[in-house]
Amino acid sequence: MSRYFTEKYASLTPYTPGEQPKDMQYVKLNTNESPFPPSPGVEKAVMEQCGRLQLYSDPESTALRTKLAEIYGVKPSQVIAVNGSDEVLNFAFMAFADEIAFPDITYGFYPVFAQLNGIPYEQIPLKADFSIDPDDYVNLNKTIVIANPNAPTGLCLSLGQIEKIVRSNPDHVVIIDEAYVDFGGESAVQLVSKYDNLLVTMTFSKSRSMAGARLGFGIGSEDLIADLNTIRYSTNPYNVNRMTEFAGCAALVENDYYMANCRVIMENREWTTGQLQALGFDVLPSMANFVFAKTERIDGGKLYVELKKRGILVRHFTKERIKDYNRITIGTMEQMQALIGAIKDILEEQTL
Numbered sequence: 324m325s326r327y328f329t330e331k332y333a334s335l336t337p338y339t340p341g342e343q344p345k346d347m348q349y350v351k352l353n354t355n356e357s358p359f360p361p362s363p364g365v366e367k368a369v370m371e372q373c374g375r376l377q378l379y380s381d382p383e384s385t386a387l388r389t390k391l392a393e394i395y396g397v398k399p400s401q402v403i404a405v406n407g408s409d410e411v412l413n414f415a416f417m418a419f420a421d422e423i424a425f426p427d428i429t430y431g432f433y434p435v436f437a438q439l440n441g442i443p444y445e446q447i448p449l450k451a452d453f454s455i456d457p458d459d460y461v462n463l464n465k466t467i468v469i470a471n472p473n474a475p476t477g478l479c480l481s482l483g484q485i486e487k488i489v490r491s492n493p494d495h496v497v498i499i500d501e502a503y504v505d506f507g508g509e510s511a512v513q514l515v516s517k518y519d520n521l522l523v524t525m526t527f528s529k530s531r532s533m534a535g536a537r538l539g540f541g542i543g544s545e546d547l548i549a550d551l552n553t554i555r556y557s558t559n560p561y562n563v564n565r566m567t568e569f570a571g572c573a574a575l576v577e578n579d580y581y582m583a584n585c586r587v588i589m590e591n592r593e594w595t596t597g598q599l600q601a602l603g604f605d606v607l608p609s610m611a612n613f614v615f616a617k618t619e620r621i622d623g624g625k626l627y628v629e630l631k632k633r634g635i636l637v638r639h640f641t642k643e644r645i646k647d648y649n650r651i652t653i654g655t656m657e658q659m660q661a662l663i664g665a666i667k668d669i670l671e672e673q674t675l
């Protein structure tokens with residue numbers, strides 16, 4: 324830290340992204356990216372906009388928001404487009420939270436956004452089976468953020484449980500982070516017309532194969548979206564760049580391609596879960612594009628290291644409550660077969 328770093332950030336612990344090593348080609352199952360490339364229209368749209376980069380992007384992302392509004396059955400004024408959904412999460416913390424609550428095991432960025440913005444936060448423990456007890460959030464009287472499905476567990480709350488939380492906290496915004504909803508979850512977007520304190524966030528990074536383009540969005544009441552725009556226009560009005568906005572529009576035109584890919588991922592997830600269980604793993608029932616698994620046959624950290632030696636990257640967290648587990652992104656069938664083959668080898672070596 325330089326001696327110029329401002330006092331108010333001196334104790335900030337930044338988010339640690341999953342590793343992106345460059346020493347060799349890995350089977351990358353560590354950051355929940357899609358194994359499939361974007362659809363053909365996306366490449367064409369980006370190429371076209373390359374020749375127009377002298378112009379600023381549309382600060383309102385009107386074309387993109389109009390398409391999103393159509394798909395999600397809301398008005399364009401109920402949609403904000405952002406530079407990855409991390410951005411709308413940060414804006415929402417800034418705009419709505421004096422105090423915020425979220426589970427003890429969840430997306431690692433929530434405590435960082437809270438610290439960054441000087442917001443006191445409460446981490447509510449998951450139940451022993453790693454599920455969220457919705458009653459912990461009923462009448463809480465604080466801003467709430469819940470990833471649904473949750474990360475890194477993959478577990479879901481039902482729409483009814485979400486509604487109970489939203490309805491019982493009318494004086495606070497409830498943020499539902501739906502980064503993984505396209506892999507079998509139920510979206511709370513259908514509740515936004517009923518509750519003006521509900522903000523749903525989504526991303527093109529996982530189900531729409533565009534993690535590198537940085538595109539996310541939020542859906543809520545017109546008033547919540549207007550507040551988020553006040554923050555956005557006070558930060559970076561051109562937050563979504565020209566190439567990304569057009570890429571996003573093109574992806575939505577070809578939405579069926581992405582939804583078909585999600586179905587493949589869900590099938591591969593069921594296959595991988597069965598294979599891991601047959602090898603003696605406990606696998607949480609995931610509704611996301613990853614599984615969270617552990618086995619008594621090998622230490623979680625050791626499995627991560629052994630897989631990496633064999634060219635396969637998964638995500639291991641050192642946090643006490645989950646250090647036995649690895650989070651494994653679901654890729655193509657070929658990638659999952661490579662994973663299962665490597666795990667079999669590692670477990671055999673263990674018993675020699």
Ligand SMILES: *Cc1c(COP(=O)(O)O)cnc(C)c1O
Pocket residue numbers: 406407408409410430470474500502525526527528534537538539
């Ligand atoms: C990946 C992820 C995000 C954000 O992704 P962006 O790439 O910033 O859109 C948000 N929440 C959760 C739970 C995630 O896993």
